Amino acid sequence: MPEPFDTSSPPFDRLDTKQAQTLLSALDVAYYRRGDTLIEKGDQNSALNIVIKGRVQEVNPDTKEVQAQYIKDDLFDARALLLGHSHHSYRAVEDTLCYVLPKAVFVTLYDENQAFADYFNTSFSQRKRLLEKAQQQQNLAEFILTQVDETNIQPIVTLNHDTSIHDATHILRKQRQDCALVAMKGGENDIGIITRTNLLHALVEDGHSQAHPIGDVATAPVISVEVGDFLFNVMILMTRDRVKRVRVTDNGETVGMLDMTQVLSLFSTHSHVLTLQINRAHSIEELALAANNQQQLVTSLTNNGIHTQFVMELISAVNEQIIEKAFRLTMPDAFYDKCCLFVMGSEGRGEQILKTDQDNGLILADDADWPDVQHYMARFSEVLSRLGYPPCPGNVMVSNPRWVKTQSEWQKEVLALCQISDERSLMDLAIIADSHAVAGNKSLLEPVADRLRSTLKGNMLALNTFVRPCLAFRVPLTLFGSLRTDKEGLDVKKGGIFPLVHGVRTLALEKGIRETNTFDRLNALVECHALEQETANNLTEALKLFVKTRLRQQLNDDAASGNQLDVTLLPRTERDLLRDCLSVVKKFKERLASHYQVRD
Known part of the structure; x- marks a missing residue:
């Protein structure tokens, strides 16, 4: 039965x-x-x-x-x-x-x-949003059960009532904090709080001198919560009493504080902790400790149901901070502003979640005299490997002299690649088209990007060749059955992600669109009437689902570099959506083939 x-x-x-x-x-x-x-x-x-x-x-x-x-x-x-x-x-x-x-x-x-x-009438993008909405209650429940503990509180200094405004300001600056608790004169449990804003108002608006005691300008009493309280209750308390900060105690003793911004960020991420670690790193070893926490952040975001596009944006921002910090720690100060490090691929588009291969290049100012630049570039690539970014199999990285040029040389290179117009040169252009400056003198990239856009804008002959790689891989709609039992599974990158991303990239270059992020490119294509809103919505939701489904299996299977999906692990509703996604990509490819008159 x-x-x-x-x-x-x-x-x-x-x-x-x-x-x-x-x-x-x-x-x-x-x-x-x-x-x-x-x-x-x-x-x-x-x-x-x-x-x-x-x-x-x-x-x-x-x-x-x-x-x-x-x-x-x-x-x-x-x-x-x-x-x-x-x-x-x-x-x-x-x-x-x-x-x-x-x-x-x-x-x-x-x-x-x-x-x-x-469910049966709505478009794919609408149906996906309806299913995501049904998951929100579960995500909220996970937040409600998160407790205040040592992992999510901030340290805070306690100053004496008679500390002067002058001394308190210097202490806050030295401690890199914007507030402090104040031990008031009313007794052991009489605690107040001051912020830098309080001190500024005391001096400017109230006319107090710098020698005035902070106890007279502190706000009291301070609302307190105990270690072990639920973060959801803390947020309700802050909202109800209209306060932005609460004191955290353990058996009545101060152990730290929470502020509203932090509580809201803890709902979705622990990114603020990771960002602080990156900013405070003074060596590659310290930076590596921060970089090693990145997958934990991705897991936390994913398990809490945070939208895929937000995860992409946040993780890309964290990656950028890690790479910029590594570059700053590795490069001589004298040359830092004479060059521009740019990243390409998914990192350049701001669509990377888990760490992927190094894809980067360097632009030197035309007047830069840096004879041993390749020594530093090789060293930098080694540093990125230590931080968890493996070398690029195609050698698209700064340790390869081909990807290190002056600004003028890069502009000539872009023009030459456009004129050659064979598949290899245009794929190099596709890589460069997603460039994003992350360190050094970032303004050096813009003239190179402008040259690429102006050369390919409206160039249908070159774009006819440019678009072909995304038409080469067959959408695996017809392979669901066989791949369900095949060891390799369904290649979501070849069958879904790449043709979607490259197709959108091609249309964006044809229209001279400046954005590099696929979601931003889709919005821009709608604005210039190159795509209908519904088509853009469906492509947006398809890309998010491809990435989300792949990421979930990567995290569960500890196979961070894999693009193969085991469709038997997916619930029926997700298989339905995946089929819809692939159908969206298939129709998009047919549209591209017709638009660029590709006849195979």
Whole structure:
């Protein structure tokens, strides 16, 4: 006997109790032998099928192309129930068992329940947002259960009531803090607080002298919370009493403080701790300690359900800080402002999450006289390797003299690559097109980027070759079944991420768009009417899902460099979305091939 039908998974979780009971009462079970046809193209489908076990193939009989494969918990063909006939044929490629929901019952539920109907009517991007919204309650629960402890409180100094404003200001500056507790004269538990703003107002607005005691300008009493209290309660306390800071105590003794900005950041990340470690690093060893905490940050963000695009932006910012700090610690001060270190690839686009290979180059000012520059570049590449950024297999890195040039030489190189217009030179241009300055004199990059944009803008002949790599990889929609049991899985980078990113990059270069981030490029393409809003929305959501799904499996499998997805590990709703994503990419590639007149 099959397991009881699960009404808690989308879209059936949208049914009320009575509707769910109607569903369960109407369900039947059907068995199909391998090779049996469940639905023929043009048939008026009589039921919604939900796979219990086995595998069903959706085939376009005109082209013989497999459109999709359905495995455990997948459902089909709702479109035929709503439109009156099926566009494709469905055949069992294994002995298959399905739940069968009669058309009349499905249509009744569809008509009665708008949320249930929306699941089948909405576009991919809208449906993905609806599913993400359903996860918010779980993410909130995780936040509610986070406690105040030594990992999330900040140190704070306690000053005597009679400390002068002058001395207090110097102490705060030395301690790199913007506030301090004040031991008031009322007794051991009489504690106040001062901030730099308090001290400034005392001097300017109230006319106090620098010798005036801080106890007279401190705010008291100070709201306190105990170690072990829940952060959610701390946020409520701050909101209710309209305070930005609270004192943290352990059995009545001060152990630190929390401020509102910190509490809000702790909801989503521990990035502020990592940023402080990076800023305070005075050696490569200290920087390595901070860099080693980066994956913990990614895990924390992902487990708390933080949106993928935000994770990309945050981690890219952290990576930039790490690389900039490493460059500053490695380079001679005399040459720091005479050069510009830029990163490329996913890091240049601001779309990197886990550490990837080094992809970087160096621009030297035309008047720079730095004969041993390659010695320092080799040293810098070694430092990045120590920090967890492995060397680039294609040697696109500053230790390779080919990626170290003066500004004038880079401009000539870009022009030469555009004129050659073979696949290799244009792929080099694709790498450079995503450049982002991270250290040194960042203004050195802009003239090089301008030369690239102005040369390729509207250059349809060059872009015809430029776009071809993203059309070379077949979208793996037809391979779901075989890859489900294949050791290598589904290559989400070749089949989804790369064609999407490179296709958007090509359109952006054609229009002379300055942005390098794929999401920003999509917005810019909509603004210049090169893409419709719905298309951009679907591509945006597809990229986020590709990255999120890959990241989750990488973290779970400890295979940070892998692009292969084991689709059997995904719940049915995510397989549905993944299929939709790949369909979006497939249509986008067809559009690109037509637009750039690529005939293979």
